[in-house]
Amino acid sequence: MRAGEHIRVVDLRKRYGRTGPWALRSVGFTIPRGEVFGLMGPSGCGKSTTLGIIAGFVTPDAGQVLVDGRDILPVPPHKRGLPMVFQDYALFPHLRVHDNVGFALKLRGTPASTVASRVGEMLRMVGLEHKSDRLPEQLSGGEQQRVALARALAIGPEVVLLDEPLSNLDAKLRQQLRRDIRDVLQRTGVTAVFVTHDQAEAFAVCDRVGVMFDGTIAQMAPPPELYRRPASMDVARFVGESNVFPAVVVEGGAAPVVDIEVAGHGTVRLPVAAADAPAVGQRGSVLVRPESVGLADAPADGTALPGRVERAEFLGPVLQATVAVGDRTLLVTLSSWGDRAVRGDQTWLSLGDAFFVPEAPAGAHPGQERERVPLDAGGAA
Ligand SMILES: Nc1ncnc2c1ncn2[C@@H]1O[C@H](COP(=O)(O)OP(=O)(O)OP(=O)(O)O)[C@@H](O)[C@H]1O
Numbered sequence: 001m002r003a004g005e006h007i008r009v010v011d012l013r014k015r016y017g018r019t020g021p022w023a024l025r026s027v028g029f030t031i032p033r034g035e036v037f038g039l040m041g042p043s044g045c046g047k048s049t050t051l052g053i054i055a056g057f058v059t060p061d062a063g064q065v066l067v068d069g070r071d072i073l074p075v076p077p078h079k080r081g082l083p084m085v086f087q088d089y090a091l092f093p094h095l096r097v098h099d100n101v102g103f104a105l106k107l108r109g110t111p112a113s114t115v116a117s118r119v120g121e122m123l124r125m126v127g128l129e130h131k132s133d134r135l136p137e138q139l140s141g142g143e144q145q146r147v148a149l150a151r152a153l154a155i156g157p158e159v160v161l162l163d164e165p166l167s168n169l170d171a172k173l174r175q176q177l178r179r180d181i182r183d184v185l186q187r188t189g190v191t192a193v194f195v196t197h198d199q200a201e202a203f204a205v206c207d208r209v210g211v212m213f214d215g216t217i218a219q220m221a222p223p224p225e226l227y228r229r230p231a232s233m234d235v236a237r238f239v240g241e242s243n244v245f246p247a248v249v250v251e252g253g254a255a256p257v258v259d260i261e262v263a264g265h266g267t268v269r270l271p272v273a274a275a276d277a278p279a280v281g282q283r284g285s286v287l288v289r290p291e292s293v294g295l296a297d298a299p300a301d302g303t304a305l306p307g308r309v310e311r312a313e314f315l316g317p318v319l320q321a322t323v324a325v326g327d328r329t330l331l332v333t334l335s336s337w338g339d340r341a342v343r344g345d346q347t348w349l350s351l352g353d354a355f356f357v358p359e360a361p362a363g364a365h366p367g368q369e370r371e372r373v374p375l376d377a378g379g380a381a
């Protein structure tokens with residue numbers, strides 16, 4: 001076990017039924033103590049399956065789950081001490097808030113006075129001490145989810161598992177609650193695995209996020225790195241909008257330069273960042289996030305592209321515009337009123353913070369901790 005390592009998941013594989021498709025092909029990650037680790041990906045990619053295996057509700061076909069270096073797969077779920085918070089809160093409907101939160105403590109034979117003070121402490125932490133006598137049905141969805149969080153943390157676990165805890169709530173409440181959850185997790189110093197299909201939520205809550213597709217993790221990184229340095233176009237698309245151009249490397253190495261193809265306009269030569277120093281001739285895509293496109297009345301340099309504003313929407317903090325360049329449309333986000341784009345305006349675009357993503361060799365999943373195995377091998381290795 002490495003220093004600071006708390007949870008290690010090794011090469012998990014799972015299929016439901018003997019002949020079904022693989023829900024998990026090979027999933028592995030290591031979580032240091034106190035980290036909030038996110039698993040994010042589209043519906044059906046295997047997030048809940050992974051969490052269920054850690055919690056003990058799902059039995060994997062292969063792989064290991066180590067907590068403090070000890071394999072917990074043989075340990076039954078109720079003895080793992082890994083409480084889970086679910087999308088639908090799963091509170092006991094007939095128990096008042098304080099009894100819900102104190103339930104597991106009582107079950108362990110904790111003295112009543114200790115239970116009462118611990119429950120009070122938990123309810124204060126989630127801001128619900130004044131509602132401790134309510135039944136769950138007398139609470140809003142957001143309040144119920146805070147009770148569920150307090151209940152999960154009441155026993156003082158070292159790990160908490162959260163499966164889409166915010167997806168039953170409306171947009172405004174989700175934003176509030178994701179801050180609360182982040183706060184509470186940080187204050188308790190608990191190690192957490194937080195599952196969501198929502199990029200903004202994963203970014204707001206998690207220290208590091210694994211992006212999952214189709215039963216594997218495509219990339220694991222802190223949110224800013226996922227956003228600015230995605231390992232593949234799949235990851236890039238999942239973590240936000242971007243302008244994407246076909247590209248070929250014309251100067252390789254540490255400070256690469258590429259030619260990008262702008263449909264209907266022609267070729268533009270551009271310095272780019274890249275994860276691995278690419279070789280001359282390497283093909284791929286160049287990614288420019290909407291907020292990295294600049295608009296100006298005159299060309300800033302030889303790489304500026306002439307465009308015409310097609311649509312401009314004022315969204316409060318930002319202005320979002322689409323700009324026609326050649327026969328394609330670029331998405332531009334401007335943060336300053338001074339740059340206000342007007343429909344029909346002639347404009348010059350500069351592409352900033354361009355990032356090169358090499359074309360993936362067929363079947364490759366960059367960022368994986370190990371190689372994929374053939375899936376027709378007929379069962380777990
Ligand atoms: N009990 C089950 N029996 C059969 N197939 C299942 C079962 N549970 C999940 N699956 C399948 O396994 C795959 C992964 O499911 P999983 O629930 O882990 O996805 P998820 O990423 O949590 O999706 P969502 O975002 O929709 O919750 C899916 O194809 C799903 O249909």
Ligand SMILES: [Mg+2]
Nearest residue numbers: 047048049163
């Ligand atoms: Mg799920």
